[in-house]
Amino acid sequence: MxxxxxxxxxxxxxxxxxxxxxxxxxxxxxxxxxxxxxxxxxxxxxxxxxxxxxxxxxxxxxxxxxxxxxxxxIVLMAVVHSVTWFNLTPKAMPLWIGDRKVPGWIIVGGHYGGWIVVSAVVLFLAGGLS
Amino acid sequence: MARSNKPIVWGLFAAGGTVTAFFVPALMVVLGLAVPFGLLSPNDLSFDRVYGIVAHPLGRLILFGFITVSLWHAAHRTRTTVHDLGISNDGITMFICYGVAGLGTVLAAVFLLLL
Incomplete structure (x- = not known):
């Protein structure tokens, strides 16, 4: 038992x-x-x-x-989500080139860069008429 | 081997987390704050313009995917967080969280098809 x-x-x-x-x-x-x-x-x-x-x-x-x-x-909490999500990317998807591990800051920085570009494009397209 | 829904839900959670991290701040600024704060003109969000974008076949498809992964991201994370708070009736939690996400997914499809 x-x-x-x-x-x-x-x-x-x-x-x-x-x-x-x-x-x-x-x-x-x-x-x-x-x-x-x-x-x-x-x-x-x-x-x-x-x-x-x-x-x-x-x-x-x-x-x-x-x-x-x-x-x-919503915007404030969405930004917290973005920052915390991107900061975890090196742990969630570690990247290897050959047998060398890509440093975490490059993965995180790449995501931040992409985030800035995406946000700028969304704002630019939204303002298409003004 | 027992089948598990975990890979599917976790995949939607991760996809939703990534897509929303990139898009939600800017999208919500555009939709909710840009016009009252004078960053955009009301014409930028006029019915005709928004309808033209959303009702386009590609617009419907993208928006359906976006709403779906957002809902499943929220549902899965809510489920695990309820568990973290010491509430251990995972069956009920799962039913409510995934039920709401499933219902929202169906409604998104219906609304977008009827557009």
Missing amino acids: TNPPYIRPIPASWWLRQGRYVRYMIREATCLFIGLHALVLLVGVYRLSQGRDAFDAFLAALWSPAGQVMGAV
């Missing part, structure tokens, strides 16, 4: 004990805002499918004071 495995009880607040645990939790919590951003897009597409008035009402809500606060929080 075997006993069920012992699970050491851990208080739900364990991550508040140290700064790096808190930073870990903030990093993990960014996903809620990535999800929220997906929801905004989903609603936007739905409103777009309903026609001009519905889409304009969607934008008006997004640009209202409350909408701007939500947008700013």
